[in-house]
Amino acid sequence: MIAIVVENLTKTFNGFTAVDRVSFTITRGEIFGLLGPNGAGKTTTISMLSTLLRPTSGSARVNGFEIVKHEDDVRKSIGIVFQDQSLDEELTAYENMDFHGRLYRIPRAVRQQKIVDLLQLVELNDKRDNLVKTFSGGMRRRLEIARGLLHEPKVLFLDEPTLGLDPQTRNHLWAYIEQLNKEKGVTIILTTHYMDEADRLCDRVAIIDKGKIIALDTPERLKDELGGDVITVKASEPDKLSAQLKALSWVNQAESHDGQVTVTVQNAERHVAELARLAATHGIEIESISIRNPTLEDVFLYYTGRTMREEEASSKDQMRMMHRLHRR
Ligand SMILES: Nc1ncnc2c1ncn2[C@@H]1O[C@H](COP(=O)(O)OP(=O)(O)O)[C@@H](O)[C@H]1O
Ligand SMILES: [Mg+2]
Missing domain, CATH: 3.30.70.100 (Alpha-Beta Plaits)
Known part of the structure; x- marks a missing residue:
């Protein structure tokens, strides 16, 4: 059973090609990773698949629905957790969940039960009545993941799920992600620039650089190929x-x-x-x-002649330079 089919998906911004004829297929139940440095086109790709951005060309089907023709059906069948936090700080964990459940018109009784179940899954039920502004980064991420699952999506998109979290919290989150994939059978597509994350979590990994997929396979096979x-x-x-x-x-x-x-x-x-x-x-x-x-970092180096860390560094340098220019 196929969850997502992507064919030559492309996005250009004013002549700049951010995603360049990307194609892949994700099977139901897989954890699929898009691994690449900053600016590779990961967020743009999943924004198109989740119908938040319109592709320039190419096509994709998510849960059998064309992303351009059947936006609403796609949206109802997916959950999304984005890179930037989108919780209401002034509401409690429960209230954040409840608000989302009402948006999706989940009947009250069902909603209450599901919220409790999901908060238990991410071990936040004892904090359900605490305001989100008192939560740590890891707790917020867990709450966002629980919220993304409330309407029982078949596919969950996670954009850099552990960005900026400490190693221990990242380990915990990996365990939750694996658990909900196994127990709830949710297909997961995640983006990351952490090779250890892709290696540990993903059944298959697409390495993406400058908008193009440069290698796609299981982490094991990618490393063996070297x-x-x-x-x-x-x-x-x-x-x-x-x-x-x-x-x-x-x-x-x-x-x-x-x-x-x-x-x-x-x-x-x-x-x-x-x-x-x-x-x-x-x-x-x-x-x-x-x-x-070999690690996946070596795989990236093998195909591009650069390390992902160098990429990170150079994009940080660019940012610093821009800040300096702005200050002048
Ligand atoms: N709305 C936009 N307008 C112009 N350029 C964009 C826009 N969104 C992303 N880009 C550019 O597209 C490229 C890919 O961005 P993105 O998909 O966010 O990369 P990643 O998530 O892999 O870090 C980057 O060079 C980024 O600057
Ligand atoms: Mg991104």
């Missing part, structure tokens, strides 16, 4: 070292970034000595060498 291990070398001349390494037959890929070189190879431990010798021959000093299993 073939073997990842060696990270901190060296005095990373660019020179990576150029030397690229020429070797046993090196799948070598990229220099953040003052280090990341090398993907088969059976890394057999090649470390040769790598060190090569560096020495070229007068390159090595500070440290480490071997590990």
